[in-house]
Amino acid sequence: MLEFGQTPAAPAAADLIKDTTEATFMADVIEASKDVPVIVDFWAPWCGPCKTLGPMLEAAVTAAKGAVKMVKVNVDQAQNIAGQLRIQSIPTVYAFYQGQPVDGFQGAQPQSEIEAFVKRVIAAGGGAAPDDGLAEALEAAEQMLAEGAVTDAAQTFAAILGEDPKNAAAYGGMVRAHIALGDLDQAEAVLNGADADISHAPELEAAAAQLQLARQAEGAGPIDDLRAAVEANPDDHQARFDLATALHAKGDAEGAVAELLELFRRDREWNDAAAKTQLFTIFDALPAKDPVVLSGRRKLSSMIFA
Numbered sequence: 001m002l003e004f005g006q007t008p009a010a011p012a013a014a015d016l017i018k019d020t021t022e023a024t025f026m027a028d029v030i031e032a033s034k035d036v037p038v039i040v041d042f043w044a045p046w047c048g049p050c051k052t053l054g055p056m057l058e059a060a061v062t063a064a065k066g067a068v069k070m071v072k073v074n075v076d077q078a079q080n081i082a083g084q085l086r087i088q089s090i091p092t093v094y095a096f097y098q099g100q101p102v103d104g105f106q107g108a109q110p111q112s113e114i115e116a117f118v119k120r121v122i123a124a125g126g127g128a129a130p131d132d133g134l135a136e137a138l139e140a141a142e143q144m145l146a147e148g149a150v151t152d153a154a155q156t157f158a159a160i161l162g163e164d165p166k167n168a169a170a171y172g173g174m175v176r177a178h179i180a181l182g183d184l185d186q187a188e189a190v191l192n193g194a195d196a197d198i199s200h201a202p203e204l205e206a207a208a209a210q211l212q213l214a215r216q217a218e219g220a221g222p223i224d225d226l227r228a229a230v231e232a233n234p235d236d237h238q239a240r241f242d243l244a245t246a247l248h249a250k251g252d253a254e255g256a257v258a259e260l261l262e263l264f265r266r267d268r269e270w271n272d273a274a275a276k277t278q279l280f281t282i283f284d285a286l287p288a289k290d291p292v293v294l295s296g297r298r299k300l301s302s303m304i305f306a
Helices: 025-034 048-063 079-084 111-124 134-146 150-163 168-180 184-192 202-217 223-232 237-249 253-266 270-285 291-304
Strands: 017-019 038-043 069-074 092-097 100-106
Touching: 017 048, 025 038, 025 069, 025 092, 038 048, 048 069, 048 111, 092 111, 100 111, 134 150, 134 168, 150 168, 168 184, 168 202, 184 202, 202 237, 202 270, 223 237, 237 253, 237 270, 253 270, 253 291, 270 291
Parallel strands: 017 069, 038 069
Antiparallel strands: 038 092, 092 100
């Protein structure tokens, strides 16, 4: 009889994770990998990092619900296998598919890297990690944010983080939602509260750039006055920089980039290369394939290497 919360589709842990020996390595790894990718964890009882890595790896494999399996090899008891695979240090992790190694790494890794590794291994075997519904929830939250339902978006992002506390996309969405609400202090608090494992994720770096630009926008002057100042003196670099800041604050990223490119053309070293730094901040805040980013990067590169 199934207990509450258990589903027949989820393989038992014993079917997904097992210890192997030299006698059973061929069956447990090489033969088994012809059906599904097999991750092999080479460890030893005296290895400190192994005691941290092993449980994290097991958790990621269990979460994949049968898309990948894991075999543990105690190198003290399987020295011939370790020698044949040239294991130089532990922990060492290899992934096998169709009897061949397809990926691997050495040393302790953060949880985010382990999860990314497991996803790569699953993909190498032509599979996909199980859909836990979070992708659809993220898409819905982004749609809410785009349509101006900012509070609903923030609540959805928060719910996602309740299920997956290291979801970088949800963290980035939360930061952007608070920016949209005008609560920059809370946006910064959310950003600073992200786990160190995901602090450099692209979604969080983009959110950080947006927060930085939003902070600058708080002091942006009237666009008409700044444009008049630039037209009166095209070499008033501060006025042009402030104009770019004001334009971006009003949602005109393309206009802001154009002014910064012109400032860079006139004096690339002004204020410790502030124009280039600001351009990169805007590029980081926008999607990588945004036309403004692609065009701006191309024009900046042509100036730099002219």
